[in-house]
Amino acid sequence: MNKNKPKYKQIIEAAVVVMAENGYHSSQVSKIAKKAGVADGTIYLYFKNKEDILVSLFQDKMGQFIERIEYETTSRQSAEEKLLTLIETHFKQLAADHHLAIVTQLELRQSNKELRTKINNVLKRYLAVIDNIVEEGIREELFRDNLNRRLVRQLIFGMMDETVTNWVMKDQRYNLEEQAEDVHSFIVNGLARSRS
Amino acid sequence: MNKNKPKYKQIIEAAVVVMAENGYHSSQVSKIAKKAGVADGTIYLYFKNKEDILVSLFQDKMGQFIERIEYETTSRQSAEEKLLTLIETHFKQLAADHHLAIVTQLELRQSNKELRTKINNVLKRYLAVIDNIVEEGIREELFRDNLNRRLVRQLIFGMMDETVTNWVMKDQRYNLEEQAEDVHSFIVNGLARSRS
Amino acid sequence: MNKNKPKYKQIIEAAVVVMAENGYHSSQVSKIAKKAGVADGTIYLYFKNKEDILVSLFQDKMGQFIERIEYETTSRQSAEEKLLTLIETHFKQLAADHHLAIVTQLELRQSNKELRTKINNVLKRYLAVIDNIVEEGIREELFRDNLNRRLVRQLIFGMMDETVTNWVMKDQRYNLEEQAEDVHSFIVNGLARSRS
Amino acid sequence: MNKNKPKYKQIIEAAVVVMAENGYHSSQVSKIAKKAGVADGTIYLYFKNKEDILVSLFQDKMGQFIERIEYETTSRQSAEEKLLTLIETHFKQLAADHHLAIVTQLELRQSNKELRTKINNVLKRYLAVIDNIVEEGIREELFRDNLNRRLVRQLIFGMMDETVTNWVMKDQRYNLEEQAEDVHSFIVNGLARSRS
């Protein structure tokens, strides 16, 4: 399997750095190859084409990203705690890797619809994690059950995503992780069973 | 003033259609000119360059979009009603103009950071409208005051935006406006003063 | 006759200034029209096309230029004096009109071969003036008769032209007229009957 | 070094032919590439941009041109002989390469001031060669020393240049080399110490 060879990872890492530093439209294959320390042609031994680099990059990085969130949330007891951990871990990971934050929030969104569809497929796994927590909250009778479930998970994702994007657009000048608590509070209240 | 001349509007409308049908990167100036029924060079009598068409398009369309929302919400009594009207009007307008929905949710986001910054400036006005409603809700003692206000308006925008984007990515196959109520409920509950 | 109407002259004068200040390739018809205080379309009531402006400009300005030289040289007695006067008047006129110097020595030479052929036709009259002086010098037994006559007049023109061009290329920073005497001396000696 | 690779030379040669046959303004990069038998993009592996082709062409060709003149004149004994050899070699080389003659005398002069300045820098070396011969003539007490030296070398260059340009403008219909003797005679007499 190519994916475990060192050059595969070298190219992925180079692509993240090049794209974060130069932007999507200035990330030529030759620039990525140079940063990775390989010849242009070598790229094509590991990736089908340029788009494949970007999709692989996203799969690779988001795979780890989601695994980490799954790992951290599993150890929490309640849905409420799990949700807080999910938000905190989401923010923490992106705050810890500025290059990745720029790439996922800004640069990869400049790709065409086709690439974005593939990216959305990767995100499905994340939406499932969110959904599981919501379901657990409903079972715990913490969350209400009268909202469209598919919608709810999108809303939760949309809130976190918009928060991170704003932080990146503002050049990461303030502390992202501090906002986790408010986002969590908003969501928990939003989903809470109505006052009786 | 060029902006009121008929060709200015023709070109804007053509740009929306061309971009919705062909995608951002296949929207050549010549294609827009042809669809608008003018010569290529005529474009440049009304717009500084290609980017200026897109910025103008967004300002023009979002200007009307926001005005409509301002108009509809003003007549409502409470912050809660205003918020519902805002969400409904937001969804309704995009549901009514499929081309515009594709352009604002998918295509224009493929632009570079510079254009996206200009787009964000236009959106500030919308964020202010949202903020005013939140503030009113706080005065009415309907909404709580213990959340970061800048964050709250972003969260609300992010929820609506993600909802619309998903609907567009799913090829507008379901009814967007039906989701307004759940989004509204989520937000109102999310901001509600904590149970006492 | 169009050529005596005031707008004809306005356009010619505007063309000289615009070309001297902006260079040949940045001298758009619209710029000339603006400087002349007329509409773009008006240009075409007085000139067949853009090239016609430039040819007319050259004919007009060089016509006066040569007339002045003819006038000044006629009053001189000997061929030697006439030649000095010709060189001095040539240099003096261009030194007195910096715009014209730039246009004739640098900008108009960027035109294509066709235009330069027309320009050469205008210069024929000047070459004839030079030739007459050379002929007179031969008759006076001041100049020798063993050189190709067509060549001689070209050489004399080439010397003056190169001198002026260098002065313009050096941004007219030194005194052009001071060089007339040396040029004259070179030519008179060059044509002198061999020592006996 | 790119300059010694065969494609570099192919492109330069193609540029000379294309420019001579089509004129400066009709010398598209694609035309040069086609004539050189390479792809358009290959041009940019060897040259920074279109102007760089033209500057390189001039440096390359004029470098050889001047070297040849330096080589031929060195073997002559007196300044007078050297000057004749210089003129003859100047004329001979351009007469032997009709394409190059058209390009240097007509087409390259249509370039903008910036390119012409670069061209003038290349010519400085030629002016130095002329100057050395003049200096030698003065030391030999063949030439006089009472003329501005910078002016003299310009005048000599201007005479040869004008002669060649006229020959090219007349479609090279007569024999250029035959004129060397008269030009030489004019210059030698022009610079001769005054009769005593």
Next chain:
DNA sequence: CATGAATGAGCATTCATTCAT
């Protein structure tokens, strides 16, 4: 006579991908 809005042909350059070595 005069206007100026409209026209549309024309071109340098980039960069993802290939393939002979």
Next chain:
DNA sequence: AATGAATGAATGCTCATTCAT
């Protein structure tokens, strides 16, 4: 496996000229 020289398609913008008013 790795290289990197070569490829060639694709496009935003300018500006001389026209012509309806």
